[in-house]
Amino acid sequence: MNHRFSNTLIGLLNLLTLLASIPIIAAGLKMAKNRTTCESFLQTPLMVIGFIILVISLAGFIGACFNVAWALWVYLFVMLLLTATLLAFTIFGFVVISEGGGVQVSGRVYKEYRLQDYSPWLRKRVEDPHYWRTIRTCILGSNTCAKLASWTPLDYLQKDLTPVQSGCCKPPTSCNYGAATMLAQDPDCYRWNNMPNLLCYECNSCKAGVLEDVRSNWHKLSVLNVVMVILLICIYSIGCCAYKNAKRSETDYPYGENRMKRVEPRWDFYWRRWWRDRRDFLY
Template sequence: MMESAYSPKILSVPPSTRSSNFIKLINILGLLLSVALIGIGIWLASRHGDCEKSLRAPVFVIAIFFLIVSILGLFGASSAFVPLLYTYLVLMLMILLILAGFIIFIFVVTAQGGGYPVAGQQFQEYTLDDYSPFIRHKLNNPTNWVHIQSCIESSNNCDELNNIQSAADYYNSDLNPIQSGCCRPPTECGYTIVSPSNFDTSTGSNSSNPDCLTYSNNASIKCYNCQSCKGGAAQEIKRDGRILGIIFVVIFFVLVLVYLVGCVAGRTASREHYGDV
């Protein structure tokens, strides 16, 4: 009896060297990319002075999921098990969709905000109201802010201001967002600078900004409960989010290329096992 064109070939026959090596190659690349993602997560988690770690969790989740999928694809290529290869491609498509959604989310929540310049000083100042609702909600959450505030207090951001020699040097310094927002009162308060970490608040302020009353020269108080401090933390999130978003865009397009090559290689392996369909 004539064998049907749709009947499978003997599964013990391995695919051609070309298609097998193709699949192995793209999954080795996938393993390297997943390791790179884990490295990005570690970088986010270990940044000195970076007290808001909200971006690290999704990075680690995506990286570990991608690592598992890459191992699955590599195993499927090595064992010449076509259904496993198709499972790999489906999971890869899921990763691409999740990654695309994460990229869109990052750029949406970091689209708003930024520092504003003040005449006579090199550094910018910040206020939380300028940032996206997601970031405002996260930083206004008391539980989150207690942790972030404790982290800022234990960092050396404010201590570094003591290295500035004079008021002129102070206003010409390139203070980071945390130093500008958390270690000093807003310029509009009108306080006279005594030293880079000490201001004369005895005369009071004519400004309606509540941060002016919140600020204290006490090293354990400073402006840690100020809206300007939350604005500085929001700017850190925005900066890290933008960097991460750009990195993920590059990784996304590399993964699209890997996925397309994987589809071709998987189709080739399927034909070699089951014949032309």
């Protein structure tokens, strides 16, 4: 690849990613000042990603524009690690989200969700009491269920619900609360409470609804990750060309190494020179 083109292109790409890292870091700092529990989940990952992009882009920009070989070497090394990590994370994500999905309820538009349908790794996250308390606080703070307070029974027949609303804001549709009911029911039917701060927040259906929401968002993120991996591989290839160009520029010769190496004289050089000097002196 042409010397100027590869260096200019890698410099431009890193300038764009450098500028893109600024709003990411700003968003993380803003979340740090916000007391909303939901946003605090993204605070640390956003700031870490922002700073990594900032450092990598800065190294790549300096190395490409000023032909600093060591900066480009650091850039390429970190880029390789970042690409490998992102690829592993993407594969893991597709494996985790391969299980799950809702069950259509007869006569209703919305679906209901069962915790046992999701991968063990995801179930372990929401079954942890400490982790679930944080999520529960997040749902309460978002007023997700408050939006359904004015719904009529007809609305539940005609309108759709989000996974969280379906699992956390109402009991399972199969529940029967008649006085004469003697049949065994879903355990979530007994966890339901009409109190606005209780509802079905301790139900397995609520945890399943949260996992379905996570699964949906993770699927979108995994598709984006595939695009990012391809883009990073392309940028890495251009960066390799820029690194080779930076190494060449250190020799002040655009087509490769052109410095003469030191030549050591043969063993008889000094003897012959001494004999010539003596002969000239005598004659």
